[in-house]
Amino acid sequence: MNPKLLVCWLFVFLLRRQVSALQRRAITLERRFSTLPASAARILADLKQLPATQAELRAQLNALSSDIAATGGVALPQYREVLCCRAATLQTAVAAATKHRADVLADAAIFQVCELKPCAEQADWLMEYVAAIKQRSQYLRLWAHGETTAPVLEVLLYFFVPISHLEPLAGDLEEEYRTIQIPRLGPRAAQWWYTRHVLKTIARYGAWACKRASVVVTAVGLLRRIAHWLRL
Amino acid sequence: MNSTKLKKPGLPKRDFLGEFEQIVLLATLRLRDDAYGMTIRQEIQRCTGRDTSVGAVYITLDRLLAKGYVSTVQGEPTEERGGRAKRFYRVEGHGLKALRHSQEAMHNMLDGLSLTPETV
Numbered sequence: 001m002n003p004k005l006l007v008c009w010l011f012v013f014l015l016r017r018q019v020s021a022l023q024r025r026a027i028t029l030e031r032r033f034s035t036l037p038a039s040a041a042r043i044l045a046d047l048k049q050l051p052a053t054q055a056e057l058r059a060q061l062n063a064l065s066s067d068i069a070a071t072g073g074v075a076l077p078q079y080r081e082v083l084c085c086r087a088a089t090l091q092t093a094v095a096a097a098t099k100h101r102a103d104v105l106a107d108a109a110i111f112q113v114c115e116l117k118p119c120a121e122q123a124d125w126l127m128e129y130v131a132a133i134k135q136r137s138q139y140l141r142l143w144a145h146g147e148t149t150a151p152v153l154e155v156l157l158y159f160f161v162p163i164s165h166l167e168p169l170a171g172d173l174e175e176e177y178r179t180i181q182i183p184r185l186g187p188r189a190a191q192w193w194y195t196r197h198v199l200k201t202i203a204r205y206g207a208w209a210c211k212r213a214s215v216v217v218t219a220v221g222l223l224r225r226i227a228h229w230l231r232l
Numbered sequence: 233m234n235s236t237k238l239k240k241p242g243l244p245k246r247d248f249l250g251e252f253e254q255i256v257l258l259a260t261l262r263l264r265d266d267a268y269g270m271t272i273r274q275e276i277q278r279c280t281g282r283d284t285s286v287g288a289v290y291i292t293l294d295r296l297l298a299k300g301y302v303s304t305v306q307g308e309p310t311e312e313r314g315g316r317a318k319r320f321y322r323v324e325g326h327g328l329k330a331l332r333h334s335q336e337a338m339h340n341m342l343d344g345l346s347l348t349p350e351t352v
Contacts, residue, residue, distance in 0.1 A: 165290045171309075171316030172269035172286050178312050180274075201287030208291050 007155060008144045014159065015140070018133055022126065029122050036115060043111055046104040053097050060090055132163035139166075153198045160202045173197060247299065249334040255280060256292045257331050260302060260321050268307065268318045269293075293321055301327030 307318030
């Protein structure tokens with residue numbers, strides 16, 4: 001059997017698995033997104049109501065001030081009592097409104113930080129991942145059709161190197177392989193040089209990824225993956 | 233026990249660079265306008281004799297980029313790179329400052345020491 005075909009088959013299989021994982025994440029994200037408009041509408045309504053409440057309180061305060069001014073400081077004791085009672089009620093209403101305003105603003109901030117931002121970040125991540133898969137499949141197609149001349153192992157880079165580093169890194173390796181190592185070492189030794197560097201690079205990125213994720217997260221991820229594979 | 237916090241004399245607290253970060257920054261400085269992954273790797277190999285992987289160079293450059301010590305410019309795609317573009321790196325002012333600071337710290341540590349077998 002053609003080894004190139006076998007490698008292609010293997011990587012297409014891996015790409016398909018990535019796509020299906022991506023689809024599952026997209027469905028979860030869609031569900032999360034569907035709950036957002038209701039929460040946003042509730043918060044918006046609360047926010048819109050705030051100025052109205054404020055205006056109403058201000059009107060009450062103005063009325064009270066004018067009433068106090070109208071008495072001219074010679075109010076009867078019972079009338080003064082009524083004014084004090086109104087002032088106390090207004091004070092309570094202002095305190096309640098201030099608390100409500102703080103609650104609404106906190107709700108809005110929590111909604112933004114805990115719901116809206118994570119959803120947007122995850123959507124961005126999904127878009128990036130989709131772009132990465134697209135680019136990887138393009139590289140695989142080019143490689144399968146023999147349009148790149150670097151050795152077979154190049155295809156490993158497409159799957160293990162982050163997409164942001166892939167183009168300059170694969171280009172650097174290919175440039176050094178073609179322009180320096182082949183004239184210096186000959187094709188066979190240069191191919192060994194290339195293989196060694198691809199494996200070293202993959203190992204380096206693997207260590208980097210492990211370092212970035214905590215050990216627990218890595219272990220849990222691995223166990224989940226093994227469980228998933230066993231179920232299949 | 234009285235736990236008064238002693239103020240350390242000498243250099244103020246700043247971000248120190250790791251050994252490989254310093255090497256990568258110095259290689260980038262030496263190469264001036266021609267600093268990209270392959271040339272940086274070769275410069276390191278030529279000057280230190282270390283056969284580093286290009287992955288290690290990119291990971292370090294990525295970290296330095298995140299700290300704002302270097303900046304990048306995309307080059308043109310070329311034939312010998314299989315139509316892929318180069319990514320050139322340049323050391324920024326913050327990078328120079330951090331490098332100078334790390335070198336000063338190393339000099340301070342070495343001050344008064346002679347690294348001969350008799351010292352041990």
